[in-house]
Amino acid sequence: MHAFAKAEQEIKNKGIIKPSLTEKATEISSYLDEKMDFNLGERSLRDYRSAAQKLEHDAGDIRIKQVDVITGLCHYLGYENYQDFVNRNDTLEVDGPIIIESTVVKSAVEKLPKKSILRNYRFYILIGVMCILLFWLYNYTTRQRWMVWKEDRYTEVDFDAKKYDIKQLKLYKEDRILSFRKIKVTCLTDFFHPDGSVLVWYGKNGDKQLEYFTDLGLHPETGKTLKPISGYMIDTHICVE
Structure with a gap:
């Protein structure tokens, strides 16, 4: 043999x-x-x-x-x-x-x-797969629309991990851009629609201070769910003599 x-x-x-x-x-x-x-x-x-x-x-x-x-x-x-x-x-x-x-x-x-x-x-096959995944990830992060919270509203921005903290960058949502705002309220603020439905939501920021918003959702800084305004909250925290 x-x-x-x-x-x-x-x-x-x-x-x-x-x-x-x-x-x-x-x-x-x-x-x-x-x-x-x-x-x-x-x-x-x-x-x-x-x-x-x-x-x-x-x-x-x-x-x-x-x-x-x-x-x-x-x-x-x-x-x-x-x-x-x-x-x-x-x-x-x-x-x-x-x-x-x-x-x-x-x-x-x-x-x-x-x-x-x-x-x-097989080594080159593995490298090829990794390149494809990286290319896909790059295209996804650059083509996807993003937004960040600035002062009292969301603003659309380009994906830039160096300029923004990764926690700041959120996927773009048109309703957040158009209708979600942080507002200042007084006793003269309209808190409810004529039918009694809520117009204002509230939540505490990182310093435990109450803040008020024009729509339901999550607090843009803490990520906690906002609560709908109530008569009790208005009387005890807003219309205080």
Whole structure:
């Protein structure tokens, strides 16, 4: 078997004159584990070799069901895949029959290019995905409309994390821009519609001071829900003698 012949030569190059069968199988197993990311024990490799030797003078093949085993052995011998091995050899029987399973060769050849590309270029694929995500994020943050609270109203602004605190930036809402205001109130303020519905909402700012607004929603600084004005609040906090 070609792989064992190459393993023998590799081990001899390291100074071992007569490497054992187990040492050869271990050499191949180590390559498959390190380079191909799958584990095939030296015992299995020796079993394949024994089966190949028994068929040395027959026309048949031993059967290997795992595509990765076929690919790994071809790579170890310096071939891209099994098809490359076939194309570059005049005969398939040197030192014993080639270890394949005829029923999987076609599917193996079809699948190998994709698996090889994913192994060799998965880093670049990951970089590509990250670039796409960053591009999408950039477009989303720059195309999305934003607003910030300034004194007594929301104002539309461009997304600028350096100019504004990220907590200040809020997604643009037209009704907030047009109708939400902080106002000063007195006893003469219209607090209710003629039908009795509320015109004014209130809440405390960060300094625990009451502030009044023209619409329901959240306090623009504290984020707490504003409350509708009531007669009790008017009498105890606004119209105080």
